[in-house]
Amino acid sequence: VSDDAPWPSRDQLATWMHVAGVIMTLPPAIDAQLKRYSGLSFYEYSILDALSRAPNRARQLCELAQMAYGSQSRLSHAMKRMEKQGWVMRRDCAGHARGVEAVLTDEGHAKLIEAAPGHVQEVRRLVVDALTPEQLAQFGEICRSLLAVTAPNATHLLEEGLSPPND
Amino acid sequence: VSDDAPWPSRDQLATWMHVAGVIMTLPPAIDAQLKRYSGLSFYEYSILDALSRAPNRARQLCELAQMAYGSQSRLSHAMKRMEKQGWVMRRDCAGHARGVEAVLTDEGHAKLIEAAPGHVQEVRRLVVDALTPEQLAQFGEICRSLLAVTAPNATHLLEEGLSPPND
DNA sequence: TAAGATTGATTAGTCAATCTTA
DNA sequence: TAAGATTGACTAATCAATCTTA
Numbered sequence: 001v002s003d004d005a006p007w008p009s010r011d012q013l014a015t016w017m018h019v020a021g022v023i024m025t026l027p028p029a030i031d032a033q034l035k036r037y038s039g040l041s042f043y044e045y046s047i048l049d050a051l052s053r054a055p056n057r058a059r060q061l062c063e064l065a066q067m068a069y070g071s072q073s074r075l076s077h078a079m080k081r082m083e084k085q086g087w088v089m090r091r092d093c094a095g096h097a098r099g100v101e102a103v104l105t106d107e108g109h110a111k112l113i114e115a116a117p118g119h120v121q122e123v124r125r126l127v128v129d130a131l132t133p134e135q136l137a138q139f140g141e142i143c144r145s146l147l148a149v150t151a152p153n154a155t156h157l158l159e160e161g162l163s164p165p166n167d
Numbered sequence: 168v169s170d171d172a173p174w175p176s177r178d179q180l181a182t183w184m185h186v187a188g189v190i191m192t193l194p195p196a197i198d199a200q201l202k203r204y205s206g207l208s209f210y211e212y213s214i215l216d217a218l219s220r221a222p223n224r225a226r227q228l229c230e231l232a233q234m235a236y237g238s239q240s241r242l243s244h245a246m247k248r249m250e251k252q253g254w255v256m257r258r259d260c261a262g263h264a265r266g267v268e269a270v271l272t273d274e275g276h277a278k279l280i281e282a283a284p285g286h287v288q289e290v291r292r293l294v295v296d297a298l299t300p301e302q303l304a305q306f307g308e309i310c311r312s313l314l315a316v317t318a319p320n321a322t323h324l325l326e327e328g329l330s331p332p333n334d
Numbered sequence: 335t336a337a338g339a340t341t342g343a344t345t346a347g348t349c350a351a352t353c354t355t356a
Numbered sequence: 357t358a359a360g361a362t363t364g365a366c367t368a369a370t371c372a373a374t375c376t377t378a
Contacts, residue, residue: 012295018307073349151188240339267338344372356359
């Protein structure tokens with residue numbers, strides 16, 4: 001342990017233990033609800049959701065991969081599975097380039113509509129209702145700061161992902 | 168969408184998008200550093216760390232599984248791998264019961280000592296330094312509240328896990 | 335009968351290598 | 357040459373079933 005890398009204080013350690021607990025347990029909890037009632041992983045749900053908010057329900061893969069916070073390889077594997085389910089399609093990117101677009105099908109949209117209420121309810125139960133309104137607002141700001149470090153490229157795509165879904 | 172399950176407001180949605188981003192990116196970032204420099208997953212690191220803080224560097228498996236926030240099955244698979252590396256041993260639980268204890272070996276302890284500085288530095292970079300001291304304190308409290316919902320059984324074990332390591 | 339632990343099968347994610355096209 | 361995308365091999369996690377012993 002050198003001087004330029006001070007060991008964490010007991011308070012910092014306690015904080016990190018709690019943070020670690022949350023990042024170890026919250027994703028599995030979210031996944032479990034989706035898997036159980038809709039047969040979707042949270043990652044797959046995120047794909048469907050991101051597409052439903054996109055113009056024409058289509059996005060280029062490399063962009064979609066960033067919005068879902070995963071690698072291109074991961075997206076490619078997931079697309080294969082989801083295409084087999086009939087939830088998405090792939091087609092050459094309209095305008096230009098060597099790109100490929102993912103498109104949400106009607107079946108995919110129906111799947112999302114079916115899964116959304118239960119998922120939203122679970123997020124409310126696990127996060128929104130577990131915190132005071134003030135804490136919830138703080139949590140949003142904290143995560144915004146963390147994302148600037150862990151996913152700097154995705155930041156500007158996030159507000160785009162907040163568009164209302166195209167019903 | 169029924170009345171008893173109101174749709175999230177735009178603010179709540181934005182908050183959740185940021186939270187989701189963090190839980191999708193922070194664990195892989197932590198894992199990547201450990202994997203790259205020490206060949207450990209964060210889960211395996213947590214096992215070694217929990218054992219190093221235990222009396223006699225030993226803990227019963229079912230207890231250890233909770234402290235590492237994973238299922239018994241997951242721990243059992245991990246123990247097999249880590250035993251093969253010589254980092255841990257299994258032995259029948261001393262006092263009573265049909266339990267099995269995990270014990271940290273000297274090699275496992277050395278592995279932990281080797282991995283710790285880089286891991287701690289990464290946690291500081293990704294979390295501690297990314298937030299103001301006030302935010303960090305808020306984050307700890309927020310995660311404490313969330314854990315009460317996502318891992319109610321682990322709460323009382325957490326303070327035990329804060330014991331200083333037995334060097 | 336149930337807690338504690340293990341096992342094997344299935345599935346998903348990562349990593350490195352490859353392919354295609356501007 | 358590099359961005360965008362895909363592939364296959366390897367590794368790890370989940371889930372259900374099983375085993376053991378109080």
